Amino acid sequence: MNKRQLIICSAIICALVILSRCISKQPAGGDMRGPQYAAANSCESCHKAIYDSYQSTAHAHTSGLANAQTVKGTLTAPANRFVFGNGTEVVMEQQDGRLYQAAYSNGALQQKQAFDIAVGSGRKAQTFLYWQAGKYMQLPISWFVPANSWANSPGFPADHPKFDRAIPSTCFGCHSSMVGIKSVSAQGLEMQEEFEQNKLVAGIDCQRCHGPAADHVNYQTEHPQEKTAHFMAKIGALNTQQQIDMCAVCHSGLKPMLKPASEFKPGDALADFVMPTAPFPxxxxxxxxxxxxxxxxxxxxxxxxxxxxxxxxxxxxxxxxxxxxxxxxxxxxxxxxxxxxxxxxxxxxxxxxxxxxxxxxxxxxxxxxxxxxxxxxxxxxxxxxxxxxxxxxxxx
Ligand code: HEC
Ligand code: HEC
Ligand code: HEC
Ligand code: HEC
Ligand code: HEC
Ligand code: HEC
Ligand code: HEC
Structure with missing residues (x-):
């Protein structure tokens, strides 16, 4: 066999191997993160106690679809609004089962956008995003738990409402399990990201911390008598630094990222993901x-x-x-x-x-x-x- 034939031959073998894995390893339910991931709810059947208690955590609810159940802020008058410095009033409205923030100036509607995604479990605060032409835009007012009131969103001016702040994917890197990104381009000094619509694994799920688990689910399903875990990282076997890094990828502050946080898997090093910054006193x-x-x-x-x-x-x-x-x-x-x-x-x-x-x-x-x-x-x-x-x- 000459070199060329060898390359073609190995390419075919590779393709067959990959294909056969795809067919045999396709998890029931599937997951938009790809075939290495099991469906987010597939852990429930075998890890019921952990699965159930996990549903109560802030991690599980740190992002999700925004609706009357998930939005923690007051939706009824008179506390369902915030008045900006220039007199513009932003009011929560409900229409056909959807929620909106509507800005009125002297009684005239200026702008109105729907709540699509909620960010924050509502321990301390919750902020909201609407979808517009490939971007997630932040709504002008957020809910603040300590104050028990709506107010201008963090970093937003207090004198007038703004509807034009696009949210970067890094938010989702810490507040979700995965977000689909269609394209990234540079516009001057600013990064422009275009997202894929409806491609969000909301909340932090099991596989966000434990890594992709389709192989684990398939193996354990096919071998129900097996009492030890296969194809699953043992967190107890990781060293101290690796265990800390698993959490620190989202808990070491807002820093420039070298790689998307959602790609982090148990055993990975924080330094490969987060840009080092000068130590503070x-x-x-x-x-x-x-x-x-x-x-x-x-x-x-x-x-x-x-x-x-x-x-x-x-x-x-x-x-x-x-x-x-x-x-x-x-x-x-x-x-x-x-x-x-x-x-x-x-x-x-x-x-x-x-x-x-x-x-x-x-x-x-x-x-x-x-x-x-x-x-x-x-x-x-x-x-x-x-x-x-x-x-x-x-x-x-
Ligand atoms: C068909 C049953 C089954 C399913 C489904 C399943 N597991 Fe497991 N898993 C096991 C068994 C059995 C063990 C070993 C006993 C134990 O630790 O509970 C295990 C152990 C684990 C461990 C501990 C590994 C170790 O040795 O420290 C983790 C973490 C884990 N599973 C995560 C998951 C996640 C995440 C999912 C869902 C994506 C999942 N499992 C779905 C059966 C299953
Ligand atoms: C994917 C990013 C991510 C990872 C990984 C992560 N966290 Fe978090 N964590 C968050 C976010 C975001 C919040 C805020 C949740 C909210 O209230 O909306 C949070 C909140 C918390 C809280 C406060 C919860 C409460 O109920 O008061 C604790 C404690 C915490 N994390 C500990 C950990 C530990 C321990 C690990 C590692 C085992 C970890 N986190 C891994 C993103 C992450
Ligand atoms: C590096 C990871 C990271 C990034 C990036 C990040 N957050 Fe967070 N966020 C956290 C963590 C961790 C907490 C919890 C902090 C704590 O309790 O100490 C949190 C808390 C919050 C809370 C309060 C949640 C609650 O219920 O108390 C909101 C709202 C929030 N973030 C919104 C955002 C938005 C919007 C963005 C993007 C502009 C963003 N975050 C970017 C990690 C991150
Ligand atoms: C915030 C990160 C995080 C999330 C999310 C998470 N885990 Fe874990 N999990 C851990 C850590 C850390 C350990 C090791 C616990 C320890 O060191 O005490 C662990 C241990 C385990 C173990 C083995 C030890 C035990 O307690 O039985 C299983 C099984 C497991 N997780 C399953 C799950 C399942 C199922 C989910 C989703 C419902 C999930 N985990 C979500 C961080 C996480
Ligand atoms: C894993 C073991 C461990 C745990 C858990 C732990 N500590 Fe410590 N702590 C230590 C060690 C070791 C020292 C250093 C003792 C020394 O240098 O003499 C220390 C020191 C301290 C000090 C003195 C700090 C200083 O600057 O002088 C305080 C206060 C303290 N711990 C309080 C706490 C509190 C409160 C908690 C729980 C929130 C806690 N520790 C949990 C191991 C631990
Ligand atoms: C020595 C014990 C101890 C260790 C180690 C520890 N925490 Fe905590 N953490 C606490 C306590 C106690 C609280 C307060 C809980 C409360 O207020 O209800 C807390 C609160 C938090 C909160 C919520 C903070 C807030 O006010 O919103 C986050 C987030 C958190 N821890 C993350 C982490 C992460 C990530 C690590 C590892 C880098 C870590 N913790 C290590 C004891 C610890
Ligand atoms: C009412 C506040 C208070 C409470 C509650 C408290 N501490 Fe302390 N702790 C202090 C103060 C103040 C000191 C310094 C005492 C001194 O200077 O003699 C101290 C000293 C210490 C030290 C020694 C610090 C050193 O200089 O080496 C440790 C360790 C410690 N505390 C741990 C704990 C642990 C663990 C708990 C819970 C079981 C606890 N403390 C509860 C206030 C408190």
Missing amino acids: TSRIDVHGNQLQLLAASKCFTGSKQMTCSSCHSPHKTERENMQVFSQRCMSCHMAGSPNFCTLKTVPAATLQQNCIDCHMPATPSSAITLLTNGKQSPTPDSIRTHWIKVYKEVK
Whole structure:
């Protein structure tokens, strides 16, 4: 066989192998991310307990179709509106089962757009996008939970409503499992992205963290007696850094990306995805969405060498505000009665054990928030739990 025939021959073999894999590995239901992915709900049958509890998490609901059930903000008068500085009023309207934001100036309708996608689970805030000619555009007003009111969307001016802010794909990289991008082009210094309509795997699903799982689902379905996992990364077998990176790809702040976050799989390195930025003095690190850097500055982290986000967080459950549960996790290293326990003597040990968090990880007003709030515009400044674990003299 000459070289040319060899190449053709191997090309045919390759094509056949790929084709046969496609046919035999096509998962039931399928997923728009491609054949390596199983349908998003296919984990339920075998991992029911995890699947069910996961549905309650902020991750699961961090994006989705916007409708009267998923929108957390008030839709009924008089609180269903926001008045901009120039007197223009943006009002929530419902029509034929759809929701709209309509801007009125002196009673005359200026502009009106539908809610298509909600971003944010509504823990703290929710913002909304509408679809227009290949782009996701942000609606002018968002819902702010601490203020219990609608107000101009983060980064938007407070004096007049704007309907023309296109949202970049990076939003979806952290707030969804996948978004379809049709094309990317440069227009001057700005990147212009065109999205594929209706191609969004909303929310953060199992495979967003665990990686594509069609092979796992097919294998386990074909071998129901098999009690060990095949074709699935074992997170416990990853090193500490790799386990942290799985979370940090979305929790190390808003930074330029080298690759789309949605391509991250367990075992990948954060440095291959997120552009390194000059280190800040720790006191100036923004507490918004930057849990990694704050935690990394803590002695718990540097001293234990084995701390991951899972040392305190259970990835499939909502434990928010359960200070006792979190305090138990602190005490797995700082055992009551041991020399590692809290050295504060003015408070009884039993009281200390109820809540380590408010003293050592106080909720801190975020000064440099670029995304959610902006001191001047937002009705109340947001505050975020700092991950810089230390002694805060002011909470003595
Ligand atoms: C047909 C049954 C079946 C389906 C469907 C299934 N799994 Fe599994 N999976 C198993 C079995 C069996 C194990 C091994 C026992 C265990 O850890 O629960 C396992 C283990 C795992 C593990 C732990 C791996 C380890 O060893 O640490 C993860 C993660 C996982 N599955 C994720 C998923 C995801 C994500 C989906 C959906 C895309 C899914 N599984 C669908 C049967 C299934
Ligand atoms: C795909 C991006 C992404 C990944 C990966 C990710 N997160 Fe998140 N996480 C988010 C977003 C976005 C939110 C905000 C959700 C909301 O409320 O809309 C969030 C919120 C949270 C919250 C607050 C939830 C609450 O109920 O208060 C915790 C805690 C958290 N993440 C921990 C983790 C941990 C631990 C990991 C790794 C095991 C992880 N995250 C991986 C994007 C991600
Ligand atoms: C690098 C990942 C990342 C990017 C990019 C990102 N976010 Fe977030 N976002 C987060 C994380 C993480 C949180 C939760 C922060 C926390 O609680 O500390 C969050 C929180 C939010 C919340 C509040 C959710 C809630 O219910 O409390 C909204 C709304 C939001 N983001 C909208 C957006 C929009 C719109 C964009 C794009 C312009 C965007 N985000 C880009 C990671 C990201
Ligand atoms: C935010 C990221 C994230 C998401 C989303 C996620 N997991 Fe996990 N999962 C983890 C981490 C981290 C671990 C390792 C847990 C640990 O170290 O305690 C894990 C462990 C597991 C395990 C093996 C250990 C166990 O607890 O039995 C299974 C099975 C599993 N996940 C299934 C799922 C399924 C099914 C879903 C969707 C319903 C899902 N996971 C969604 C991060 C995630
Ligand atoms: C994985 C083990 C581990 C966990 C979990 C843990 N810590 Fe630590 N922590 C350490 C180690 C190790 C040190 C450093 C001790 C030293 O240097 O003497 C430390 C130090 C500290 C310090 C002193 C910090 C300083 O700057 O002097 C405080 C306060 C603290 N931890 C509180 C907490 C609280 C509160 C929690 C729970 C939210 C927690 N830790 C969870 C291991 C842990
Ligand atoms: C030592 C324990 C500990 C570790 C380790 C830890 N967290 Fe947390 N985290 C907490 C506690 C406690 C809270 C507060 C929960 C609450 O307010 O209900 C919290 C809150 C959060 C929140 C919500 C913050 C807010 O105010 O909106 C996010 C997001 C989060 N953690 C992500 C992470 C990520 C990502 C990692 C790993 C880089 C991580 N955490 C590691 C203890 C920890
Ligand atoms: C009422 C606020 C408060 C509570 C609750 C509290 N601490 Fe403390 N903790 C302090 C203060 C203040 C100090 C410094 C005491 C001193 O200077 O003697 C301290 C000291 C410590 C230290 C030693 C720090 C060092 O300098 O090495 C550790 C570790 C610690 N706390 C862990 C915890 C853990 C774990 C819990 C929960 C079981 C907890 N603390 C609950 C306020 C508190």
